[in-house]
Amino acid sequence: MKNLFKNMNKTTKSNLLTYALVIIVYIIVQIMLGTGSMSNLMKGLLVPLCVYVIAAISLNLVVGISGELSLGHAGFMCVGAYSSSFFSVLTKDALPELVRFPLAILIGAAVAAIFGILIGIPVLKLRGDYLAIVTLAFGEIIKNLMNVMYIGKDSKGLHFSATDTTALGLEEGGKVIVKGALGITGTPKNSNFTIGIILILIALFIILNLINSRSGRAIMAIRDNRIAAESVGLNITKYKLMAFTISAALAGVAGVLYAHNLSTLTVKKFDYNTSILILVFVVLGGIGNIRGSMIAAVLLTVLPEVLRGLSDYRMLIYAIVLIAMMLFNWAPAAINWRAKIKAKFKKNNAKEAE
């Protein structure tokens, strides 16, 4: 057994550590829940934590592995949340929970993926920072459209409208499912911490395997040097689109989890601030570091709840975190400075050893 662990290569070890971390956290939380030593506040945070962790690792796939910036991650969560919630409300009486919820997750992921492809095809062909601005625009478009969308159902089928509920023209006994700015109410509460953890593990499995696959290496090669990658015959758009779509689908799953945790779903939660918050998780955890972004997501979700007094300054602190982390980690001057400090330490250590 010991030998087996020793012979494993570095990435396998690191990946196993990531899975183990999630499972250990799960066990600790279960023990705390069992002994009743967890406050209600923390209990309420458990599912949102899973939502943010999934969103953070999926964004890290785009930012860290593919080297593009998506500012519309909340938009993908929103489509996932709305489509799955719509499905769940529609089939609430027709399907048992055990069938309905997995289907809802798949639908949320698929719809988000379709939007990912639709956005990705025109944008990922281009060089430059267009993806950032288009995804940002996408988030706003989705918010706009969801705010004016009304869908109702009666014996004749589904009715759509972009004005108000009366324009749906429902017959008596018909039910309005999507109520514009009021969103969807009555989504069954199917999400719980265990399902959240399972979804995190699945998301991790997908992402970590992708990174270490042939496709993943191609994606990273494109990130590091587009021209060199192109010249060895890699299809740039295809690989970028692959990473982006998978990321969108996983964000959709995070949205599904979120939607089925609350009985009322409105579009307000999925705004620009949420997209930035997820980006802060990724940046603080380390761009390209999947485990880091999980830890950052947990810390930044739990800390503000515990330190309520700082709530006025929270956003400001996030902004400073973004700037400071970038300057510290990427500025050539800062990199040189860190290398110097490191060299100094080594020298001192060597002297002490003598």
Added chain:
Amino acid sequence: MSFVQFLINGISLGSVYAIIALGYTMVYGIAKMLNFAHGDVIMIGAYTVLTLLTGAGVNPWLAVLIGMVTCTVLGITIEKIAYRPLRNASSSLAVLITAIGVSYFLQNIALLIFGADTKSFINIITLPPVSLAEGQIVLTGTTTVTIIACIIIMTGLTLFVNKTKPGRAMKAVSEDRGAAQLMGVNVNATISLTFAIGSGLAAIAGVLLCSAYPSLTPYTGAMPGIKAFVAAVFGGIGSIPGAMVGGILLGIIEILGKAYISSQVADAIVFAVLIIVLLVKPTGLFGKNIQEKV
């Protein structure tokens, strides 16, 4: 309202977008970065002018001037502290995320200083409205001033870039930074100058925008900022006439969309324009397609 009236309103809004788009397009052309914080500089400019007007009762012209100076200093400072250290970073993502951080920082610092409540902006333009075609079409003072300001700025900037030495240095740096440096152009100073001009114009755009739509919150600048970027891409990023044409077209599209389709989805229409432009002609109307060499 008549179609012509909507068209005029569209040109007026578009002129504001054009002025904002200039800041984006110049910075993008020279520093090769997307300055996300540009929209928020507009907001800071508008708050500065409003505070001077209501708090200190300063003469409106002086207030706008001080607003411009504040934004110019702010622009140069942002560039120096946040963007310059990352200019030679190995990943272009770094400076992009920093820009988002700066944008977020400005919004939240404004939230702390000025509060979240909507402030109503005082219209400082006292020009009387002009009625045309027996009152069918009304040109408000703000509309007239906005359009004239846009034309003056555009002409002035075109002359500056093409005829003066610092302007030509800007052109040189945007074409080839390394070669420009070898020719004795002070690259740092040129980039600072670009940020200064862009930010100073942002203050004017802020005043014009808030004169037309007089509600001011810390998030006022964000949306027009993004739309102006769309305008810059539409016109061809890096091109000054492109920013003007793109801005005005976008303003017309937005107002007509609001009038004839739905006011709630007008923003969605504007962004749909962006996606269509990127699909059909990613270099924009006036953009040049530059092949990358290894």
